[in-house]
Amino acid sequence: MQTDTYHHGDLKESLIKMGLKLFNEEGAEKFSLRKVAALCNVSHAAPYKHFKNKEELINAISEYVFSNFESSLNEVATKYKNNPAQRIIELGKKYVWFMVENPDYLKFAFLTKSESEIGITENKLKNEDYPTFNIFENCALDFFKSIHVKEEDYEQDIIAMWSMVHGLATMLSYKTFSYEGDYLELVEKILRKNLNF
Template sequence: MEKMSYHHGTLKEEMIEKGLTLINDEGIKGFSLRKVAAMCGVSHTAPYKHFKNKEELMEVISERVLQSFSECLKQAIEEGKNKKTSMAEVGKAYVKFMLEHKEYFKFIFFSDYKVSVCLKGKHFIYQKGNPFEVFCTGATTYLKNYVQDEQQINYIILSMWSIVHGISTLIINESFEYEGDYEELVGKMLTIGPI
């Protein structure tokens, strides 16, 4: 019988990480606490000390991923505040985060927990905690310096989001190579107005 490893105070965090890997590898249908326990090298009952069921663990994973991504974007917005290149900095942070956390990228955009955005009339609609909210708020503040029409601002935000998401997807899927610095490329793509 395989010996189970001892996890002094780290099991919950390891289960979140391994759970994310399992969701990305096998999808929601292939997810179980038993599989996560096996990946962590603990008994199949150990997860129940931290999570009452698999749904609770999946919710915690979702919250962690979205919060981590949102915090990254908030920090970029704060650091770029009052700079003419502030959205370029946010775009760079977006792409860098996705390239450093490819498992988050897959989870956020390709799992059953994916973020979704709707443009209805003059307003974006998204669920609470969606990182797009942070991106949209920062972009709106930035763009109001250059564009007055609210609908036009929405189209530009959608275009900016498409750029950062698209370039992230292309790089992660190894469909695009660039000899220079990806962050610098994104910064140039997202700079609007006189610098």
């Protein structure tokens, strides 16, 4: 019989991390607290000390993933707040780096079906559920204002920029193409060329 060998705090984090891997491999339908417990080498009852059901663990995984992603982007947004052009480049690089170095986060956050969405209504972006996108959007707006982009072009330019960064992150994470050098240098060159500075 398995025994619980984790300290109280360690087990909760381990359940979240192993739960993330299991969710990405099997999806919500086959996901269970029992399976996560087995991956953590603890008794099947142990997860219930932290989560009452699988939905609660999945919500904790989501919060964990997006909180770490948000903190990573905020770090750059704050550091370069007085230089809109450099900030949008560094933010794009950080976005790509985070997803390449954490492919499980990428799959969970963007490659599984989500009930949340970012939409455009009457030429305005509508977004309430993605704080990470809000960071990207606000930095992009500051950049556009600094180079005098027409306001009516903001939304389509933000989507285009996000698509470029997200596409690079996805292709590099899943090795759609290989690059022998520093991939962040490549990302910076692409961003600078496409943002025309």
